Amino acid sequence: MFLKIHEYQAKELMASRGIAVPIGRVAHTVDEAVAAVRPIVEASGNPVVVVKSQIHAGGRGKGRFVEHPDLGGVTVVTDGIKGGVKATEERVRELAKAMLGSTLVTVQTGSAGKRVNRLYIEQGIDIARELYLSVVLDRSTSHNLVMASTEGGMDIEEVAAHTPEKILKEDVDPNVGLQDFQARRLAFALGLSGDANRNGVRFLKALSALATELDTDLVEINPLVVTTSGQVMALDGKLSIDNNALFRHKDVVEMRDLSEEDAAEVEASKFGLSFIKLDGSIGCLVNGAGLAMATMDTIKQVGGEPANFLDVGGGATTENVTAAFKIITRDPNVKGIFVNIFGGIMKCDTIANGVVEAVHQVGLQVPLVVRLEGTNVALGKKIIDESGLNVVSASDMKDGARKIVELAGGAK
Amino acid sequence: MSVLVGTDTRLLVQGLGEAGTFHTDKAIAYGTNVVGAVRPGKGGQSVRFTGDTDHSGVPGRPDRYEVDVPSFDTVKDAVLATGANATVIFVPPPFAADAIMEAAEAGIALIVTITEGIPIADMVRVKEYVRGKGVRLVGPNCPGVITPHQCKIGIMPGYIHQRGRIGVVSRSGTLTYEAVKQLTDNGLGQTTAVGIGGDPVNGTNFIDVLELFNADPDTEGVIMIGEIGGSAEEDAAAWISANMRKPVASFIAGTTAPPGKRMGHAGAIISGGKGTAGEKIAALEAAGVVVATTPSDMGSAMLSAMRKAGKA
Numbered sequence A: 001m002f003l004k005i006h007e008y009q010a011k012e013l014m015a016s017r018g019i020a021v022p023i024g025r026v027a028h029t030v031d032e033a034v035a036a037v038r039p040i041v042e043a044s045g046n047p048v049v050v051v052k053s054q055i056h057a058g059g060r061g062k063g064r065f066v067e068h069p070d071l072g073g074v075t076v077v078t079d080g081i082k083g084g085v086k087a088t089e090e091r092v093r094e095l096a097k098a099m100l101g102s103t104l105v106t107v108q109t110g111s112a113g114k115r116v117n118r119l120y121i122e123q124g125i126d127i128a129r130e131l132y133l134s135v136v137l138d139r140s141t142s143h144n145l146v147m148a149s150t151e152g153g154m155d156i157e158e159v160a161a162h163t164p165e166k167i168l169k170e171d172v173d174p175n176v177g178l179q180d181f182q183a184r185r186l187a188f189a190l191g192l193s194g195d196a197n198r199n200g201v202r203f204l205k206a207l208s209a210l211a212t213e214l215d216t217d218l219v220e221i222n223p224l225v226v227t228t229s230g231q232v233m234a235l236d237g238k239l240s241i242d243n244n245a246l247f248r249h250k251d252v253v254e255m256r257d258l259s260e261e262d263a264a265e266v267e268a269s270k271f272g273l274s275f276i277k278l279d280g281s282i283g284c285l286v287n288g289a290g291l292a293m294a295t296m297d298t299i300k301q302v303g304g305e306p307a308n309f310l311d312v313g314g315g316a317t318t319e320n321v322t323a324a325f326k327i328i329t330r331d332p333n334v335k336g337i338f339v340n341i342f343g344g345i346m347k348c349d350t351i352a353n354g355v356v357e358a359v360h361q362v363g364l365q366v367p368l369v370v371r372l373e374g375t376n377v378a379l380g381k382k383i384i385d386e387s388g389l390n391v392v393s394a395s396d397m398k399d400g401a402r403k404i405v406e407l408a409g410g411a412k
Numbered sequence B: 001m002s003v004l005v006g007t008d009t010r011l012l013v014q015g016l017g018e019a020g021t022f023h024t025d026k027a028i029a030y031g032t033n034v035v036g037a038v039r040p041g042k043g044g045q046s047v048r049f050t051g052d053t054d055h056s057g058v059p060g061r062p063d064r065y066e067v068d069v070p071s072f073d074t075v076k077d078a079v080l081a082t083g084a085n086a087t088v089i090f091v092p093p094p095f096a097a098d099a100i101m102e103a104a105e106a107g108i109a110l111i112v113t114i115t116e117g118i119p120i121a122d123m124v125r126v127k128e129y130v131r132g133k134g135v136r137l138v139g140p141n142c143p144g145v146i147t148p149h150q151c152k153i154g155i156m157p158g159y160i161h162q163r164g165r166i167g168v169v170s171r172s173g174t175l176t177y178e179a180v181k182q183l184t185d186n187g188l189g190q191t192t193a194v195g196i197g198g199d200p201v202n203g204t205n206f207i208d209v210l211e212l213f214n215a216d217p218d219t220e221g222v223i224m225i226g227e228i229g230g231s232a233e234e235d236a237a238a239w240i241s242a243n244m245r246k247p248v249a250s251f252i253a254g255t256t257a258p259p260g261k262r263m264g265h266a267g268a269i270i271s272g273g274k275g276t277a278g279e280k281i282a283a284l285e286a287a288g289v290v291v292a293t294t295p296s297d298m299g300s301a302m303l304s305a306m307r308k309a310g311k312a
Helices: A007-015 A030-044 A080-099 A156-162 A180-189 A194-213 A243-248 A263-270 A289-301 A318-330 A348-362 A377-387 A397-407 B018-030 B075-082 B093-105 B120-130 B173-185 B206-215 B232-243 B277-286 B295-308
Strands: A002-004 A024-027 A049-053 A074-077 A103-105 A119-123 A127-138 A143-149 A167-172 A216-227 A232-234 A238-242 A274-277 A282-286 A308-311 A336-343 A368-374 A391-393 B011-014 B034-038 B046-052 B064-072 B086-089 B110-113 B136-138 B144-147 B151-154 B163-170 B190-195 B221-227 B248-253
Touching (some): A007 A024, A030 A119, A049 A080, A080 A119, A143 A156, A143 A180, A167 A180, A167 A194, A180 A194, A194 A216, A194 A232, A238 A243, A243 B093, A263 A274, A263 A318, A282 A289, A282 A318, A289 A308, A289 A336, A289 A397, A289 B173, A289 B221, A289 B248, A308 A318, A318 A348, A336 A348, A336 A397, A336 B173, A348 A368, A368 A397, A368 B173, A391 A397, B011 B093, B018 B034, B018 B046, B018 B151, B034 B075, B064 B075, B075 B093, B086 B093, B086 B151, B093 B110, B093 B120, B163 B206, B173 B221, B173 B295, B190 B206, B206 B232, B232 B248, B232 B277, B248 B277, B248 B295
Parallel strands (some): A282 A336, A368 A391, B011 B086, B086 B110, B110 B136, B163 B190
Antiparallel strands (some): A002 A238, A024 A119, A049 A119, A127 A143, A127 A216, A143 A167, A216 A232, A216 A238, A274 A308, B144 B190
């Protein structure tokens, strides 16, 4: 799992490491947005500013607000060119009023969209060229890979599918990091010359170093821009960080915005559960990610639809299992629950105790099918049998899937 | 014969916390030869394990066991004193990379890492560190390795295994158990079962294990259990097509997983239309692999692959 942060936070992390980003300020309120304008215009010398919605999803520029169908998620304010700072401030006030608290729908948010709670006010940039840059893990080499392309602003997966020759790659040797010659090679291939070439090399090296230092899963700059004066800057910035490494990045943990995450998934993560909400009616409680996926597959195969992916993990306690059960039963779409356990590091008796405890606490309004196998299986079955709960047991995964789909109203 | 572990395995344990102690006890009950534990600061002490013998393991043992496992401050000390040739790591995630590198530096040939949640960047550094040292890493975030009736390293339940003819290799722990149980129930049994783990950076991949099984005279067929994300299954399919002399069956988890969501394992994600179950299944079937349609059919898929090859 990975922690996502906002664009402005990513840029803060970049700027603190000498990576060029535009001047900007975050605003949680209309007044903060207006107050941001003057210092930005004075520092940049450019009367143009940009108002950018901060949500954890891409496609914001082309996205539109549900409440204001004509308004884009990222809007350029040019009123200052003729009207000066006052005019810019007035326009930013109007925009901030409209955007804050409204719902932005982009290609990545789904039709429900996301509520905008923060804006980023940024200096306008005179763009000469738009490029693409990212640092990702290459699983085939177990190294980071710097990817660049002249096709800035485009969906990189589209570029990769249709014009793969336009994607440039450099392997990052973890012993020494990205070397000058590699950064130069990329900069030349991107068509950067003179000052822009030197700035590009510096940018590339610093970004690759940031990826390693911050344990990123992905750093993506799209677009990376070359300004008319030869500066190389991150116009956008997307950054996600390996959850397993967060213990050494306390500053990044503080950037987490829980309002951007699914409430049930956040609660599940507090109990060490890996939970993903889906649209079906069969709740699943499983140990192990592979078995959890396979359980979903099997439910679908016998005509049902899974309501969730839930892996209780290996180290779960009775309390964790109880929490898992509660999270599943809270979903009003759930018409039946399938507990599918093959204990290894996870013990069947722990699961059984957790399920029994949860049912005692919250009751059981829907059918429950339990399949137990593996470590301490006899003990687990005994606990379920002696609990007096109305539980249907299953001999294996397919048997369990069939039974729960049947009990929950049959196949669709 | 078997691969990776057997009767000559002399095992160290790194990380005797709650989980490490519980599973060391289960391993000893199974009959694994645990020769020492690395507990920095507690060298010279020993830990007693005692209980009822797990008779599904090494045959011909008394009903009770009582074993004193000596502790050492460093892996090097432990290797010198015990001649250990394998280690199992239960060390917590922030310190696990250090533990693996210490084992590699001490020249331990087989390093099995059970720990879940090691930072990816740590494993990137570990892989660089062990390059050229002639050690084999299995895991992290894996159930371990077992050769039934000989040696159990890891967290898998011993009783579901039966010595037999099939090599098992899997990215998922619990799905390994499913496959193993089905192979026990249908009489094919296992030579060795290897969990390679669900992380995007791991020590041993499918092809490494397929090579071992291909060369092992006792292994007559192989079942390979994959899942969505990455291209390890496609790479394995290409290798099978070119090199494998034995029948292979497979199952791929995640046919119904939605794109863009990580399904538990850090490595399990469909992104940009890549890494889907459909692509992997197609690549495997093109390589002559029998792919089970549900996880409950893994045993029968293996049986059908063996029949096709005239081996069952």
